[in-house]
Amino acid sequence: MFDIRSRFGRFGIQALATVIAVPYLLPLVAMVSGSLAGQGLGNYKxxxxxxxxxxxxxxxxxxxxxxxxxxxxCTMLAAFGFAKLxxxxxxVYFWLILVALTMPEAVLLTPLFVTASTFDMYNQLIAVILPLTALQVPFTILLARGFFEALPSELLEAGRVDGANIVQVFLHIVLPLTRPIAGAIVVLTLINAWNAYLLPLLMLLDPQKQVVTLLPTFFISQYTNDQTGVLASAVITALPIIVAYLLLQRSFERGLAAGALK
Structure with a gap:
């Protein structure tokens, strides 16, 4: 890690980090303060x-x-295959997978709805889980492939010399070394899956199957628009993911750094 020794350099980095952080913090402050307007904690009740x-x-x-x-x-298997096998x-397959990164979620909603209805998955959590997984995998493969390519091939060859087959090499030699990138994959997937809104809104009409991001819909309808309830719902929805990120922050940062280096 770089060490900035001069006082001016440290001040400059701190000022730059503050300028970058403020635009992201202001909406959070507005959300929390708005959720406490009027009845205060009564909005959360x-x-x-x-x-x-x-x-x-x-x-x-x-x-x-x-x-x-x-x-x-999917990511571990695919990244290992692309990097070492x-x-x-x-x-060609790798670049075809990366093409999926250019597809926005909104464009896929109609074909996903038709597919879910055809296979009788509508109003089932699986109708949200499978598309969310498919949307995450291309980027996580891109991230993990760089990490796998940085692993010494001599380790794999040593395992094969000792009599291990490719499955045993993957399970007992490669996977234990992938904890940093696995941490980044877990955090990224958790954030995107927990915060998913469009897919659950489209696929889950049954109130018993809906997810936490749809809580604000209780306070918005044709005749009501309770913004304090909406903001309180947003805070409640965001708290678990903020706590999870804070707990896994170090693993996430190590994983991103490891995946970026070859």
């Missing part, structure tokens, strides 16, 4: 009085956990 907060949190936790597991498995045409 109003959200919990809807009776759906525990259920929505549980559904969001299921969506996030399953998405993380699927993204992790001899596969005919693997660069």
């Amino acid at each position: 109003k959200v919990f009085d809807t009776g759906v907060v525990p259920l929505y949190f549980l559904n969001s936790a299921i969506v996030s956990a399953v998405s993380i597991a699927l993204v992790y498995v 001899r596969i005919a045409g693997k660069e």
Whole structure:
């Protein structure tokens, strides 16, 4: 890590970091202060009085956990194959996967809706989990491939010399070394899965299947627009992901740095 020794340099970096952070902090401050307007903490009581907060949190936790597991498995296998295995045409497949990064989620909503209806997955959490996983995998593969390419090939060859097959090499030699990049993948997937809004809004009409990001819809309708309830719902929705990020911040930063270096 670079060490800035001069007082002027440290002041400059601190000032630059503050300037960058302020535009992101101001909306958060406005959200929290707005959620306390009028009734104060009573606005949060109003959200919990809807009776759906525990259920929505549980559904969001299921969506996030399953998405993380699927993204992790797909990313580790694909990144290992692209980085270390001899596969005919693997660069073509890799770039085809990266093309998916250019597809915005909104463009995919109609075909995803038709597919979910065709396969009888509409109003099921799986209709949200599978698209969320597919949308995350291209970027996580791009991130993880650089990390896998930095692993010494001699380790894999040593395992093969000792009699291990490729599956054993992957499970017992490669995977234990991927904890930094795995931390970054888990945090990225958790944030995106927990904060998903468009897909749950489209796919989950059953109140028993909806997720926590849809809490504000209780306070917005044709005849009502309770902004304090909306902001209190937004704060409640954001708190778990903020806490999770703070707890996993070090792993996330190490993983991003490791994935960027070759």
